[in-house]
Amino acid sequence: MELRQLYYFVKVANREHVTRAAEELHVAQSAVSRQIHLLEEELGVKLFIPKGRNLQLTHVGKLFLKRAEAIIADLERAIAEIHELTDPENGEVRFGFPHSLGTHLVPTVIAKFRKLHPGVRFHFQQGTYASLVRDVLSGEIDLAFISPLPEKDDLLCGHAVLKEKLLAVLPRHHRLAGEPVIELSQLKDEPFVLFREGYSLRPIVWEACLQAGFTPKIAFEGEETDTIRGLVAAGMGVSLLPEMALEQTGPLMPVKIELKEPVTRTIGIIHRADEPMPLVARVFHKYLLDYFHKEYGPAT
Structure with a gap:
């Protein structure tokens, strides 16, 4: 599992749409779709189901979203702390x-x-x-x-x-x-x-x-x-x-x-x-x- 997959997954989950998520991530829609597919394959579960033109989280997807967001938040805090340690002015x-x-x-x-x-x-x-x-x-x-x-x-x-x-x-x-x-x-x-x-x-x-x-x-x-x-x-x-x-x-x-x-x-x-x-x-x-x-x- 790659960190990039977690970022893509969280963005799609929050936007409920691959195209909008791809635009915000500044990557191709196909790249986002592929990473979500690889993530689902590795986990052995479906994280999304189609709902009209949008995507909806499955029950498992909702549980995984909470953990993925926590992991990303911890990582961002760690990065911020490192920047503070190396920034003599802040x-x-x-x-x-x-x-x-x-x-x-x-x-x-x-x-x-x-x-x-x-x-x-x-x-x-x-x-x-x-x-x-x-x-x-x-x-x-x-x-x-x-x-x-x-x-x-x-x-x-x-x-x-x-x-x-x-x-x-x-x-x-x-x-x-x-x-x-x-x-x-x-x-x-x-x-x-x-x-x-x-x-x-x-x-x-x-x-x-x-x-x-x-x-x-x-x-x-x-x-x-x-x-x-x-x-x-x-x-x-x-x-x-x-x-x-x-x-x-x-x-x-x-x-x-x-x-x-x-x-x-x-x-x-x-x-x-x-x-x-x-x-x-x-x-x-x-x-x-x-x-x-x-x-x-x-x-x-």
Whole structure:
């Protein structure tokens, strides 16, 4: 059975006429009649019966029409998806990122990219460090922002794009709120508001505190930057947050203070090493590398 026969059959069934179907298909009437005859021979059934000058589907023909239309629809969807994957201006990018980058960085780069490529669509996935790595490896997403970059892995390609400072964040009434710079050790007796286990900022803050000579006392844990920032502003404790997470202004904002010994995190982009990304994702990936190099310089 050939796909051409299914197309001819569906067209004749919908038009109930070989000549009209042939005209729409831009082929000879005899070619359509022959393919229908071959299809009936292969199936061993009659698909049409004459009705005046037209053709009418038999009961079996009606059943076969439903299946044939479904097959053709699936094929056309597959072709459309392939065209999207290979069209850098009209495809979809499946893009993941941690919650801490969703406030400022991701909206900024997406908005600027879509000015250049307005037809590109995005499917976003937020997650933890582990879930983003898993989703990239499984093919659930094309690429992801991640921090820190994974250790050398033959299954992943990664590029560092930005090194970002973390700032101390304190309630406005805190005794150190007026200081321009503090040492992290000055917060050793304070309750900390931290990300939950599994979020990449938690081990960075934890290790920085250990390096400063103390183990942080956890008062509250959260899953989003806005939550951490809001709890600190409400006086529930202190924390360290990335600079970009503190771009917003408003009535319930903590005080942000530079640390004498800088604490930083490296932000990178990862994708699978063993399978080429769709063309539209490759265009977006190149845009990100160029954007960060231009705006921030090398991530060293």
